[in-house]
Amino acid sequence: MLLIRCPYCEEERPELEFRNGGQAHIARSTDIVQESAEAFERFFFIRDNPKGVIFERWRHIHGCGRFFNAVRDTITDKFHHTYKAGEPQPDLNELIAANEDRRMDEGRGDMPADQGPGSWANVPPDQINVAEPAADASKGDA
């Protein structure tokens, strides 16, 4: 069960309290009745399904009840960031750079003090248990 940081409750809470709400930042037209068939198709039917980072909506439905947005890696399930509904879409590169800085050292079992269980670096399934010499242990990670 994941821990998800609710930007309204200002803490990580168990996944059981949340519900996924699909892709984020798809704005409904203020003049929707005039939308072309193509525009309406894009708005209602077409969704990204990336292998990697996705911007998505969540609702803290069994908590504060608020909808909010999250940046999650679909490979690792890692949440890079959560933010309130209505806040601008964050820049992905800046986010990842910020997360790189906070990443745990890769020495054997060496954990920096700010590394809570919620901010874990994860490994894609196809890279798990790939045997390699110990000397290379520090290379390649998600």
Place this chain on the structure above:
Amino acid sequence: MAETATAQRRTSLETRGFDAKGASLTLAPSSFRVSLRAPEASISVLEEALGLSLPRLPKTSSEEGTRAALWLGPDEWLVIDTETDPLTASRGVEALHSAVDISHRNVGIVASGAYAAEAVNGGCPQDLSPEAFPVGACSRTVLGKIEIVLWKKAENSFHIECWRSFSPYAFAFLTASARDAAA
């Protein structure tokens, strides 16, 4: 129009109770409850009318006499009063807000004893240690397969609110869980 006697009130959990060493369950008294929604700008007026402060911080509550306000969301409070109807106080407030009577919607169950937190943790995934969930903390969360509002009223005492029709489930779940916690 004929004079009519007042209808008798029947709660959903009339005779329930459970007592084990270190984890007992009782029904909270019937109370007035209001779901209060208001923007930041209306809070101070409402506080004055209700006679208690409305907590601004997540997971916190305030109490004044028989009345308590539980932060449930950034513009949402559950106001509980065992004696007088908070709606009487809020009705005259002109400032923007929504106050809806939910006195009969919810049922309160009190879990108390040294193992009360463990009994609740039988179905609630939150960290209920004193560090993470101190006295006064409150939160909407889950218990097994239902939604509850959890409120730590005192050391070793949790007040659990759920919707009326879920109360037999909540009570049965907490009984099973309390029996295990006290075992």
Place this chain on the structure above:
Amino acid sequence: MAEPASFRVSGKGRLGSKGANFTFDGASYQGVEGDTLASALLANGVHLVGRSFKYHRPRGILSAGAEEPNALVNIERDPSRKVPNVRATVQEIYPGLKAVSQNRWPSLAYDVGEVNNIASPMFSAGFYYKTFMWPKKAWEKFYEPKIRAAAGLGVAPDLPDPDHYSQRFAHCDVLVLGGGAAGIAAATAAAESGARVILCDEQADLGGALRFEAGAMVENKPAWDWAQEAIAKLAANDRVRVLPRTTAFGYYAQNFVALAERVTDHLASPNPGLPRERLWQVRAGRVVIATGAIERHMVFADNDRPGIMLASAARTYLNHYGVSVGRKVGVFTANDSAYQAAIDLKKAGTEIAAIVDIRPASEGDAVQQARALGIEVLSGHAVVKTGGRLRVSSMAVRSVNVGAERVIPVDALLMSAGWTPSVHLFSQSRGRVAFDEASQRFLPGTYAQACVSVGASNGTDRLEATLEEAYAAGEKAAKETTGGTKSAARPAGVSGEAFAGGMLGTTPGAENGTTVAAFVDFQNDVTAKDIRLAVREGMHSIEHVKRFTTNGMATDQGKTSNMHGLAIAAEVLGKDIPSVGLTTFRAPYTPVTFGTIVGHAKGELFDPTRRTPIHPWAEAQGAAFEDVGQWKRAWYFPRAGEDMHRAVDRECKTVRETAGLFDASTLGKIEVVGPDAAKFMEILYTNPWEKLEVGRCRYGIMLREDGFIYDDGVVGRLASDRFHVTTTTGGAPRVMNHMEDYLQTEFPDLKVWLTSITEQWAVIAVQGPNSRKIIEPLVEGIDISDAAMPHMSVREGRICGVPTRLFRMSFTGERGFEVNVPADYGQAVWEALWAEGQKYGACAYGTESMHVLRAEKGYIIVGQETDGTVSPYDAGLDWAIGKKKRDFVGIRGLKRSDLVADGRKQLVGLRTKNPRTVLEEGAQIVANPREPVPMTMLGHVTSSYWSENCGHSIALALLQNGRKRMGQTLWVPMPDGAIEVEVTGTVFFDPEGGRLNG
């Protein structure tokens, strides 16, 4: 009467003297409390405990722990408590325990299935895949059922599980997995630094390898004693929870670890209040993995006879349980640790036949000690085969470089190919293992979570180093989670053994090219030659080799076999081990019962059962109930002698003739409050709301953005800024979520709030010509005359002295009211209305009559007439769409080309030619019943009932171009012939609607 256990060694072991008699396959034996079934059987000289899965070969006890592949038995507590595939090495005995062997018939010693062993050359790897392919039909009809009947080990219980199971969420700063020396040290350090600690271990007694490592010292005393003192200290600390008999079986994201605690399986007569098992779902700040290492067996010919076991297991049985595994014991090893087993046994008086060491020249301390005790050490030798049928009786030994075989009689043979670090949980945490060339083993490499491996699971071999590493890890984990800075004192006077070295793969005599049965995976009967065959047949990936041979796929998940299998495959492939790769470690680490996963969620706690405030009254009246989602709803109220149809016919007639009472409390209800309430309603519903007067109601339709009907319900305006919205019973939660979604994310500037009031109000529908007369005497403060309160209006006032929201509305087509009262008053108000109703002969009616009555009027039910692809146009609800509105959810979807195209299915009525024929709901409609299959299907029946009020059956249907087909004759094909129907309008009763005010 049970014989005294003759292999019990006096003065050895740590068990008390309290006896516990038990039976195995009907024979009685003596054990001692604290014994596992395995140790107790060995104490009685019993090695034969099971038959292997595929070849039905006699099998004994291999290990002394959770890795056991052979000793799987049935434990039968009583007829409803029969547990198959219990590892005898884990199950503790209790007085009266009844164990039965598996996979044999008629008996363990004479098993007919052993013919598979004689025919074993037939059953090579991939046998099933290759053999049972043709004819194709035979697989389903013959092969699969036969194979299934013969396969599997234990027998599943056939009665409901009478035990209960519990679950607990727990949080801690530091979770320590494994209670050996490393785990105890890490937990101690973390606890002394002030952290909240959970320490779990799968064994009854914590101590790990200290259970057998007799010579280890900590603080200049036996390490076992140090460990027990440390555990007692931890158990006394109220910030520490010590969980014995608890297996960490799954390591999930963000340090979420699942533990299964076995609470009562070791007790003779458990307190019925105790759960059998308890699932702990732990969220930890830091996890210390101290899961130790598992000894590997040697892969040589006939290495699976009963009596052949891991050296550390024999040592555990001696030093912990006080049991000698034989009288004349041989040893076959590739490392020093097996010498210690021989030394301990020899000192305890057991004869050691010889130590056969595959290494050319071994001259370490252990070797010298063994020689000093007079044990024959054969360096550079191998065991090339063994003798004996139901128990090993000899080992054939020769030099690794050919030479004469020497047969040495033994009654037990201990083996050790070295130690495999238990990286299972580390790997489950998505950490990446790395192959250490020097020690030829996989070790934790790159970490993915906030955890750390210590001790043997981290490849740390010496006890001194293990303790230092574990203390440091526990201290650091505590500091990082609590910010504390206390330092734990390190123990002095530490000495112990090191478990380094060993070999992977087959030994001489079982090498590539030989055809001997050298078992790699005991539980799935996989031999070295099976793995070589798999590679030769083209399985070059270890994942393919695994699936082709089933190596490591049994319930033990290859804890002893995976590394050997990998090495053998690598050898044939001519590759090194790391480039062949490891298969994935998956949860659960050891099998977990369904009960533990289910926990409290069975019986009344399987799913909430929701009952209305009026339920007790309906129950007392003998109502039949139906499930509507989680709700129990009164279905019909049979009187004496009535079946469902008669009851429904009577209820429907009574409602239209006089009146009926209906419990509508389950309807979803939402209070929409705020100055922008009407604006919000305009967005969410197709109807116009701004101009709805206060005190009036309107039937609203809610669409999804695609234009299809999502929900419906009557909405009353209580004030300019307050609406009382009703939804369908099943739709209530999703409608609330849908509304919140639009409010919070698309229209956040609207000043309006939503509150669920479904359960605040009990709802009593009073319907029928006498409905007003029934409520009149009870209502205060509301003028309910037609003039003051017309159809589709709402008033607030009092009824029976309590507040009410009184709706004048109808879902029957009759004059009707819906009385909303605060839930706790629901039953009392119902009873008062019932008493008034009796004066007019009114009835109580249930959901079935409600369905019939509304169908007579052509009112739709969302979810019955609609299925998520029905637009309001299709349903004939065009009138409910605000034509002048510029926006509402679904407005654009309604204009989609396929929603306005010709040929859509439209809601119509159907009359059967024979008025007594009631169509089946869901039945298809065709124009020509003689058309060959597949027929052209024009639509389907959505609702169908016998209507006592109409005197004929009625049906609603979705029919292609339905509204243009009025009067047409169509057919509903059924298995016993097509039914002739006529297409009609949807209103079957009172088409003018006069009865609403009648």
